[in-house]
Amino acid sequence: MAEENKNSNTDENSKLIGLVAQFDDPESLVQACDQARQAGYTKTDAFSPFPVHGIDPALGIKRTILPFIVLGIAVGAVFIGLGMQWYTNGGSLGEFSTDESPVFPGYRFKISGKPYFSLPANIPVTFEVIVLSSAFATFFGMWFLNKLPMLSNPLHRISRFKRATNDKFFLMIEQADEQFDRGSTEAQLNEWGAVSIDECRKDLTDHNLPSWLRLVALMGAILLLLPPVAIFRAMGMTSRAPRLHVVPDMDWQDKSKTQTLSPIMMNDRYLFADERAMRAPVDGSIARGQLDADTELYQGIKSDYVPTVSLTTPQGAVRTGLGTQDEAEATPPVEDVSMYVTEFPKEITVDEALLQRGQVRFNIYCAACHGYAANGDGLVNQRAVALAATGKAQWTSAKSLHDATVSDAAKNPLGRIFETISNGRGTMGPYGAQIPTADRWAIVAYVKALQETGIKPVLAVSDDEDGDDAEANDTTEAATTPEDKTQPTP
Amino acid sequence: MATVNPILDNTYDDAGERSPLILGGLDYAGVTDEVCGIWEADKPPKIWFVVLGAAISLLMVLGGCVGHLLMDGVGVWGNNNPAYWGWPIVNFVFWVGIGHAGTLISAILFLFRQNWRTSINRAAEAMTIFAVVCAGLFPGVHIGRVWVFYWLFPIPTEHLAMWPNFRSPLLWDVFAVSTYATVSILFWYMGMVPDIATFRDRCTSKIGKFVYGLLSLGWTGSARAWHRYEIAYTILAALATPLVLSVHTIVSFDFAVSQVPGWHTTIFPPYFVAGAIFSGFAMVVTLLVPVRKLYGLENLITIRHLENMNKIIMATGMMVGTAYGIEFFIAWYSGVPYESYAFYNRAFGNYWWAYWIMVSCNVLIPQVFWIKWCRTTPWFMVIICVFVNIGMWFERFVITITSLCRDFVPSSWAYFHPTWVDIMMLIGSFGLFFTLFTLFCRYLPVIAMAEVKGVMPRPEDH
Numbered sequence: 008m009a010e011e012n013k014n015s016n017t018d019e020n021s022k023l024i025g026l027v028a029q030f031d032d033p034e035s036l037v038q039a040c041d042q043a044r045q046a047g048y049t050k051t052d053a054f055s056p057f058p059v060h061g062i063d064p065a066l067g068i069k070r071t072i073l074p075f076i077v078l079g080i081a082v083g084a085v086f087i088g089l090g091m092q093w094y095t096n097g098g099s100l101g102e103f104s105t106d107e108s109p110v111f112p113g114y115r116f117k118i119s120g121k122p123y124f125s126l127p128a129n130i131p132v133t134f135e136v137i138v139l140s141s142a143f144a145t146f147f148g149m150w151f152l153n154k155l156p157m158l159s160n161p162l163h164r165i166s167r168f169k170r171a172t173n174d175k176f177f178l179m180i181e182q183a184d185e186q187f188d189r190g191s192t193e194a195q196l197n198e199w200g201a202v203s204i205d206e207c208r209k210d211l212t213d214h215n216l217p218s219w220l221r222l223v224a225l226m227g228a229i230l231l232l233l234p235p236v237a238i239f240r241a242m243g244m245t246s247r248a249p250r251l252h253v254v255p256d257m258d259w260q261d262k263s264k265t266q267t268l269s270p271i272m273m274n275d276r277y278l279f280a281d282e283r284a285m286r287a288p289v290d291g292s293i294a295r296g297q298l299d300a301d302t303e304l305y306q307g308i309k310s311d312y313v314p315t316v317s318l319t320t321p322q323g324a325v326r327t328g329l330g331t332q333d334e335a336e337a338t339p340p341v342e343d344v345s346m347y348v349t350e351f352p353k354e355i356t357v358d359e360a361l362l363q364r365g366q367v368r369f370n371i372y373c374a375a376c377h378g379y380a381a382n383g384d385g386l387v388n389q390r391a392v393a394l395a396a397t398g399k400a401q402w403t404s405a406k407s408l409h410d411a412t413v414s415d416a417a418k419n420p421l422g423r424i425f426e427t428i429s430n431g432r433g434t435m436g437p438y439g440a441q442i443p444t445a446d447r448w449a450i451v452a453y454v455k456a457l458q459e460t461g462i463k464p465v466l467a468v469s470d471d472e473d474g475d476d477a478e479a480n481d482t483t484e485a486a487t488t489p490e491d492k493t494q495p496t497p
Numbered sequence: 498m499a500t501v502n503p504i505l506d507n508t509y510d511d512a513g514e515r516s517p518l519i520l521g522g523l524d525y526a527g528v529t530d531e532v533c534g535i536w537e538a539d540k541p542p543k544i545w546f547v548v549l550g551a552a553i554s555l556l557m558v559l560g561g562c563v564g565h566l567l568m569d570g571v572g573v574w575g576n577n578n579p580a581y582w583g584w585p586i587v588n589f590v591f592w593v594g595i596g597h598a599g600t601l602i603s604a605i606l607f608l609f610r611q612n613w614r615t616s617i618n619r620a621a622e623a624m625t626i627f628a629v630v631c632a633g634l635f636p637g638v639h640i641g642r643v644w645v646f647y648w649l650f651p652i653p654t655e656h657l658a659m660w661p662n663f664r665s666p667l668l669w670d671v672f673a674v675s676t677y678a679t680v681s682i683l684f685w686y687m688g689m690v691p692d693i694a695t696f697r698d699r700c701t702s703k704i705g706k707f708v709y710g711l712l713s714l715g716w717t718g719s720a721r722a723w724h725r726y727e728i729a730y731t732i733l734a735a736l737a738t739p740l741v742l743s744v745h746t747i748v749s750f751d752f753a754v755s756q757v758p759g760w761h762t763t764i765f766p767p768y769f770v771a772g773a774i775f776s777g778f779a780m781v782v783t784l785l786v787p788v789r790k791l792y793g794l795e796n797l798i799t800i801r802h803l804e805n806m807n808k809i810i811m812a813t814g815m816m817v818g819t820a821y822g823i824e825f826f827i828a829w830y831s832g833v834p835y836e837s838y839a840f841y842n843r844a845f846g847n848y849w850w851a852y853w854i855m856v857s858c859n860v861l862i863p864q865v866f867w868i869k870w871c872r873t874t875p876w877f878m879v880i881i882c883v884f885v886n887i888g889m890w891f892e893r894f895v896i897t898i899t900s901l902c903r904d905f906v907p908s909s910w911a912y913f914h915p916t917w918v919d920i921m922m923l924i925g926s927f928g929l930f931f932t933l934f935t936l937f938c939r940y941l942p943v944i945a946m947a948e949v950k951g952v953m954p955r956p957e958d959h
Contacts, residue, residue: 040720052719052720052721053719053720054717054718054719054720055718055720055723056525056529056691056695056718056946056947056950057691057718057723057947057948057950057951058720058723058724058726058727058947058951059720059723062720062723063720063724066720066721068720068721068724070724070728071724071725071728073725073728073729073732074728074732077732091651092663095651095660095661095663096660096662096663096664111653112658113660114658114659114660116662116664118662118664121664125664128663128664129663129664131666131669131672131673131743131747131750132663132668132669132672134739134743135669135672135673135676135740135743136672136676138676138680138736138739138740138743139676139679139680141732141736142676142679142680142683142684142733142736142737143683145683145729145732145733145736146683146687146729146733148729149687149725149726149728149729150714152725153719153721153722153725153726155714155715155716155722156714156715157714157715158710158711158715159715160715160717162717163698163717169698169699170698171698171717171718172691172694172695172697172698172716172718173525173526173529173695173698173699174524174525174526174529174950242656253644254642254644254645256642
């Protein structure tokens with residue numbers, strides 16, 4: 008029994024919460040609960056070391072709504088799980104795709120041509136999201152409904168109550184109950200078989216937290232927010248200083264890049280005398296596959312040709328890079344056409360296969376400017392001529408390969424066509440680096456075939472483009488001289 | 498109060514009476530005293546210090562290996578063309594498999610009202626969590642740059658400007674294993690709260706009162722709280738049951754969704770789950786037999802409990818054996834030469850020794866449990882269970898390594914050689930596991946007291 012103040016529910020030191028009666032076995036607890044409910048008590052609770060079956064109806068405990076909370080969360084998780092995958096992997100809705108989203112856009116993984124969003128592949132993650140959300144809802148929902156954690160409870164002040172988690176059973180009738188009366192309730196509890204009865208009193212002398220502590224805690228919490236805010240701000244801003252690299256990954260490596268100073272230093276001197284990272288091949292060495300001593304095959308120049316004039320070759324002109332056109336106009340090169348081969352080199356066999364190969368390569372590399380029929384009406388040329396007419400671009404028209412200066416075998420022998428493709432001419436760029444030697448000869452053969460068959464090879468032009476071709480021909484004729492520059496209109 | 502029952506052998510079934518799950522005539526207070534006695538003892542037994550010391554030494558080896566790995570990169574492992582998945586994945590699947598028994602005992606046996614689970618579920622759940630910790634370590638360090646591990650999760654970041662690929666089984670694995678670890682911890686902790694409250698109410702030291710007071714969340718054992726608690730426990734069990742099946746299913750997808758011969762089979766999910774339960778139960782027996790002996794828990798973890806577990810081990814062992822057979826049948830029946838070769842190579846190729854270790858340990862050795870003496874003799878069953886765990890490690894080794902080392906193109910065939918880091922990390926992971934488990938035995942309730950009391954016979958039952 009409580010030692011002090013049996014008859015008053017509240018004094019200055021403590022407040023009566025209720026009476027706690029102890030029972031020795033679960034059956035007598037259930038009976039006592041039943042009798043308490045029949046006696047009209049509603050604010051009651053029982054305490055036991057394990058769940059006692061049959062106590063819920065005895066105490067009149069209503070079934071918890073926890074399962075419905077979990078169900079609600081689980082249904083929501085279906086949409087969150089699917090929506091997350093749909094959004095992040097660039098799902099689309101009509102015209103809209105999440106990879107175009109301005110912030111945190113989705114990311115489209117194209118894998119084996121599969122759709123970006125396909126339900127079967129998204130089931131495992133959706134399932135795990137449902138289970139995880141539901142488990143959290145169950146766990147936290149249960150504690151929330153039980154009003155736990157409760158770190159201070161007057162019940163724990165009763166020494167006998169410590170056995171509630173061991174082997175004893177308790178029934179508490181709260182003082183707040185309408186039926187509660189200090190004396191008669193105790194008598195009833197004794198009548199129902201209580202082994203002992205304790206008062207549960209709330210200690211009113213508990214020290215409260217000092218009021219300034221809350222303010223300090225609040226300020227501390229705000230101050231703790233500053234570092235992350237500063238970090239996020241720095242991440243979103245431009246900076247002249249290099250960023251702080253916490254983990255450098257592979258950003259700095261001891262390796263040499265092409266065309267740089269050698270990073271390897273010994274005694275403050277560069278390892279190599281020329282200070283370069285790259286090593287030049289030994290003089291006179293030739294890389295595998297780059298032996299091009301056969302001038303007929305690789306340059307289109309007769310093997311027995313001996314230059315008689317100083318070498319102002321077209322190669323030299325092109326290799327000076329930009330501005331070639333002007334230089335060429337200023338000092339027209341003295342060109343010895345006789346140096347070029349007039350027959351295909353012996354390694355190249357001209358047959359139908361070579362011509363077909365030449366057509367394919369021509370259509371890839373040449374037709375863009377010169378046109379599929381080689382009459383100088385390629386799409387790039389048409390567009391550039393149109394732009395040049397409005398003054399938006401400078402452009403030298405691509406030449407028609409049916410032009411007399413090109414098709415005349417005396418002025419433009421095979422070797423010279425090959426040389427043109429390899430090294431460029433005028434404003435045309437060199438294609439030697441892109442097109443292998445044999446393919447360049449194939450193109451030469453195809454160009455000669457085009458020139459032989461006239462302006463419209465049957466293979467390359469379909470019927471419905473006749474009208475366009477007529478226009479294209481006009482354009483070609485308008486561009487009279489090959490070196491003519493279409494001047495922008497003022 | 499519970500009747501004093503003189504029976505000491507509760508392994509015989511009598512149709513007229515339920516076999517008692519608790520022996521020694523223990524009442525409610527008796528159960529509390531036995532379980533709390535472990536933790537209330539001034540000093541744990543000497544052997545506890547020996548085990549903890551050994552485990553911590555191995556843990557330090559593991560830490561050293563992980564440090565070496567992080568500094569030097571994953572090249573310190575034996576993983577190399579063509580076996581890019583070497584021991585780390587073998588160890589991962591091995592530990593994840595062991596981590597299945599706890600939830601199975603807690604959730605599935607709970608839903609089936611198997612009351613004998615109450616004596617073993619706490620330790621099994623703890624074992625589950627520690628095994629999942631060991632399992633998570635291996636893919637965790639396998640990703641190479643562990644400091645950007647968060648790229649595994651769909652976290653919005655302008656820095657990476659990329660999201661995970663949700664159609665990859667490896668990402669499913671991230672979700673499955675992390676969900677499983679989280680739910681297992683919730684389930685374990687929730688089940689432990691009433692028992693931690695018991696510790697709190699019996700604790701005399703100030704630190705203990707504070708720590709256990711905090712962990713028990715103010716639990717009083719109120720009937721209203723128990724009502725919600727029991728429903729929550731049932732819901733968690735109902736959630737954990739499909740979860741535990743999904744986890745190893747998804748782990749098996751890591752293999753089955755690929756095209757490699759020997760991996761690309763639909764039998765993998767059920768076969769992996771059966772194997773997981775098999776290895777998990779073997780680990781529970783391996784751990785509980787010494788624990789019950791050491792702490793004198795023979796009245797709570799009775800021979801009947803151990804016998805039931807051995808029966809499950811034998812049943813799942815035969816499921817696994819059936820799966821081994823079916824794999825061969827399908828390889829032949831499919832008519833795919835690569836599949837046929839993959840399985841022929843497993844049994845008779847250059848990894849024949851691993852295959853036959855696996856078959857002997859997993860299929861043949863557990864057959865001794867047909868004999869009652871074998872499944873009711875503690876020291877003997879531990880030996881069998883150790884063999885089972887060796888066999889299950891080799892199962893994962895055989896699946897991972899033999900298939901990778903003999904894929905479609907003979908030019909990429911090779912023989913896998915582990916490095917010392919591989920070997921020390923496997924051994925070290927046992928250090929991590931046993932460190933956690935020995936600490937658990939000392940500081941947390943090893944047996945679910947509240948649950949055991951709930952299934953104890955009452956006076957009116959007699």
